[in-house]
Amino acid sequence: MFFEDLDPISLQNRGVVLNESGMNLLCQALCRFWQSSIGKKLIVAVTGIVLVGFLIAHVSGNMLIFAGREAMNDYAYFLHHFLHGAGIWIFRVVLVVAFVLHIVATIALTKQNRSAKVESYQNEATNVASKSSRMMIWSGLTVLAFVVFHIFHFTVRVDPELAGMKEPSGRHDVWGMIILGFQKPLVVLFYFVGISLLCSHLSHGIASIFQTLGWRSRKSSEAINKLGLTLSVVVWLGFLSIPLAASVVGFGVDEIEMPVTDVADIADIAEDNR
Amino acid sequence: MNLTLKVWRQKHANDRGTIETYDAKSIPVEASFLEMLDIVNEQIVQGGGEPIHFDHDCREGICGMCSLTINGVPHSKEKGITTCQVHMRKFKDGDTIWIEPFRGKAFPVVRDLVVDRSAFDRIVSAGGYISVRTGSAEDANSLPIAKDRADSSFDAAACIGCGACVAACKNASAMLFVGAKAAHLNLLPQGQPEKDKRVLAMVRQMDSEGFGNCTNHYECEAVCPKQISADVISKLNRDYAVASTKEAFK
Numbered sequence: 001m002f003f004e005d006l007d008p009i010s011l012q013n014r015g016v017v018l019n020e021s022g023m024n025l026l027c028q029a030l031c032r033f034w035q036s037s038i039g040k041k042l043i044v045a046v047t048g049i050v051l052v053g054f055l056i057a058h059v060s061g062n063m064l065i066f067a068g069r070e071a072m073n074d075y076a077y078f079l080h081h082f083l084h085g086a087g088i089w090i091f092r093v094v095l096v097v098a099f100v101l102h103i104v105a106t107i108a109l110t111k112q113n114r115s116a117k118v119e120s121y122q123n124e125a126t127n128v129a130s131k132s133s134r135m136m137i138w139s140g141l142t143v144l145a146f147v148v149f150h151i152f153h154f155t156v157r158v159d160p161e162l163a164g165m166k167e168p169s170g171r172h173d174v175w176g177m178i179i180l181g182f183q184k185p186l187v188v189l190f191y192f193v194g195i196s197l198l199c200s201h202l203s204h205g206i207a208s209i210f211q212t213l214g215w216r217s218r219k220s221s222e223a224i225n226k227l228g229l230t231l232s233v234v235v236w237l238g239f240l241s242i243p244l245a246a247s248v249v250g251f252g253v254d255e256i257e258m259p260v261t262d263v264a265d266i267a268d269i270a271e272d273n274r
Numbered sequence: 275m276n277l278t279l280k281v282w283r284q285k286h287a288n289d290r291g292t293i294e295t296y297d298a299k300s301i302p303v304e305a306s307f308l309e310m311l312d313i314v315n316e317q318i319v320q321g322g323g324e325p326i327h328f329d330h331d332c333r334e335g336i337c338g339m340c341s342l343t344i345n346g347v348p349h350s351k352e353k354g355i356t357t358c359q360v361h362m363r364k365f366k367d368g369d370t371i372w373i374e375p376f377r378g379k380a381f382p383v384v385r386d387l388v389v390d391r392s393a394f395d396r397i398v399s400a401g402g403y404i405s406v407r408t409g410s411a412e413d414a415n416s417l418p419i420a421k422d423r424a425d426s427s428f429d430a431a432a433c434i435g436c437g438a439c440v441a442a443c444k445n446a447s448a449m450l451f452v453g454a455k456a457a458h459l460n461l462l463p464q465g466q467p468e469k470d471k472r473v474l475a476m477v478r479q480m481d482s483e484g485f486g487n488c489t490n491h492y493e494c495e496a497v498c499p500k501q502i503s504a505d506v507i508s509k510l511n512r513d514y515a516v517a518s519t520k521e522a523f524k
Contacts, residue, residue, distance in 0.1 A: 029522035037447075037487040038477055038514040109487045113445035116486030118379050122293050123280070123372035125346025127442070129491035134444065136489065208490040214512025217505050 037112070040105040045212035047105075048205055050098040052231070055202075059238035066245075069175040069255070073167060076174040103144060110137045133204040139197040146194030153181060176256050182246035183253070195239045202232035275301050275367040279314065281326055282374045284383050291383065293372075296326075307350070307360040308333060308340065311373075327386040333358040335499065338434030341441070342387055343374040348438035348497045356436060356499040376437050378446030380484045391437045393483040394451060398435075401475035402455040404464050417463060427461035430454040432500040439494035439502075445486030450494035452480050453506030460513060470517035477514055 033039035061079075064071045080088055132139070154177065157163035162181055165173040182188055206228035210216040216224055245251035277298040284291030298314045305313065308330050315325035331339035340357040344350040350360045365371065373387065381389040419427075431454075439450035456476055459465030465472070488507055495504040 026522060029518070033518050033522070035481075036477060036514075036518070037481050037485075038511055039518065041487060041511070042515055109489075113447075113486040113489070116379050116446040116484055117377060117444065119377055121343060121346050121372075121374050121377060122282075123346045123374070125351075127347065127351075127493050127496040129444070129493050133489065133491050204490070211490045211504070211508050212511050214508045214510075214515065216508045218503050 037109070040109050041212045043101055043105045044109070045209045047098040047102040048209050050094065051102060052202065052206060052209070054095055055198075055235055056231075059235050062242060063238065065175060065178060065242055066251075069173070072175040072178075073171055073173060077171055099147075103140070106137065106140060130204060132200040136201060136204060139201040142197045143194060143201060146190070146198070149190065150194070153187070154178070175252070178242065179246045179252040180256050182243040185247065188243045188247045191243045192240060195236060198239075199232040199236035202235060203229050206231055275303055275362065275365070277301060277310075277365065277368070278370040280370060280372045281387070282383075283326070283386055284375075285385065287382055287384060293374075301362055303363050305362045306333070306358060307342075307344070307362065308358050310362055327388050329388050330358060335359045336434060338436035341376045341389060341391070341436060341438075343372075343376060343441055345372050346374075348376060348441040349436070349499050353496075354499060354501045356434075359499075376441035378437075378440045378443075378485065380446065380448070381437060381440060389437070391435070393485070394435050394437060394448070396483065397448070397452055397476050397479045398455060400479035401468070401472035402459070404459060405468065406464065419463060423461055426505075427458050430458040430461065430502065430506050433458070433498075433502055434500060436499060438497045438499060440485065442493040442497040443486065443488075444491060444493065445489055447488045447494070448480050448483070448485040449488040449507045449510065450498060450502060450504065452476050453504075453508075453510035454502050456513065457506040457509050460509070469513065470520055473510065473513045473517045474521060477510070 034043070061075055064075050082088070083090070126134070152158045154162070157177070159181075162177045165177045165180065167173050182191070207216070207221075207224050210220070210224045246253070279296040279298050280293050281296060282291060283294045296314055296318070298310060299317075301310050301313060308328070311326060311328060318325050329339050329341050331337040333340075335356045335358060338356070340349075342349070342357045344357065344360065349355060349357045350364070352360060352364060375381075375383050375387045375389050376391075380393040381391055384390050433451060433454035435451060435455075437451070440446050440448050456473055459472065460469050490504075492504050494507075495502070
């Protein structure tokens with residue numbers, strides 16, 4: 001009884017404030033979880049859910065581009081101002097944490113996988129594994145490069161021409177910025193490659209979430225595979241419809257209304273961004 | 275039938291090893307794959323050479339000892355059979371056949387096509403058992419088990435521990451084997467008291483043996499001679515998530 005009273009876990013169970021050794025035990029358990037193969041995979045799957053959820057929300061929101069300038073700019077304004085502007089930062093922190101954990105865990109897993117198969121077959125054969133599933137690390141790293149470019153392109157707006165686009169009311173003209181942003185063929189090409197690889201990544205990734213979290217069975221596997229494939233095709237079509245509409249079809253090109261970008265405007269925007 | 279064999283030859287564990295070419299002449303079409311190797315070995319021995327070393331035992335598909343990767347596929351591309359059940363009638367006269375050992379860092383080559391699969395034994399020793407007093411079997415009706423549960427457990431228990439799952443996996447992951455060995459006990463009432471402890475111990479032993487991680491390619495399921503479903507991997511993931519959470523907070 002005496003020893004049990006001093007046990008940090010039993011103290012913790014009875015609501016007593018954790019002492020140092022109790023915290024240590026919890027940290028040890030978390031470290032063990034991270035160090036284990038399945039632990040890291042579970043982290044990849046859970047962060048994958050966050051990222052897939054974000055992509056679905058992102059592509060749905062983007063469809064407002066086809067509803068016109070007003071709808072898109074209202075939506076962008078809402079995103080930047082809900083919860084008095086704190087909402088977007090909570091959102092960004094969650095996304096960055098999920099993104100970083102997803103990448104760090106998969107790189108660690110890939111390194112272990114490479115070292116576990118030191119010698120490969122002279123006559124290699126593949127039975128059922130899809131191409132997408134076998135290039136996950138490469139599609140993932142290309143998507144990482146694409147995301148960095150995308151953030152500099154439309155979030156940080158390093159191009160002063162895009163950064164200077166504003167409505168008469170002073171709000172950012174997100175709609176005009178997107179249409180103008182996709183007038184460069186090289187940018188459209190990079191978006192095409194990036195989004196296509198993202199969807200290749202999703203076609204295996206979404207189904208893998210179910211398997212890693214233990215929700216897949218022989219009975220449900222076909223439905224899960226179809227769900228993964230359908231979602232990735234929908235995301236692919238949704239995202240690519242915008243650069244293709246703006247560059248190939250010429251959607252909205254007549255209405256871009258080149259903004260007046262004088263030095264003072266750009267300074268204002270820089271101030272806002274800060 | 276006459277064949278060309280491309281066989282992995284390696285004198286000992288630390289030898290670099292290489293593929294060597296042999297002509298397998300006048301092989302009867304009704305011979306099994308291992309009998310074909312026996313015939314080739316006789317020819318090699320008669321010529322004063324060192325025979326090709328390979329593992330085999332029961333030659334009826336139940337012991338899990340034979341372990342050849344034939345044309346890049348463990349136990350050959352035929353579904354649901356072991357190497358000893360492969361027959362030469364499945365090949366054509368004049369074929370070139372690649373024969374390599376099961377590959378994986380945790381399965382070091384001992385010699386030629388023989389690999390050390392004792393890592394599997396250590397995983398089972400870590401938790402693939404039930405600690406109960408053995409004695410005469412109790413009456414079957416005293417412990418009711420639902421039919422579908424008994425069937426699932428039996429499906430998992432069909433694993434013969436041959437290691438084809440590891441050999442086929444691009445990451446040399448042992449998840450199908452560990453999943454089968456854990457599910458076989460975890461699905462039964464007798465396995466419940468030690469379920470969490472078993473899952474944690476077996477997964478940790480698997481990790482420490484140097485096997486890779488599952489990337490859900492399902493190559494293991496495709497080559498398993500006992501056609502064990504990747505459902506056992508899904509279940510192992512779920513059981514591990516529950517067991518490690520309990521361990522952290524209990």
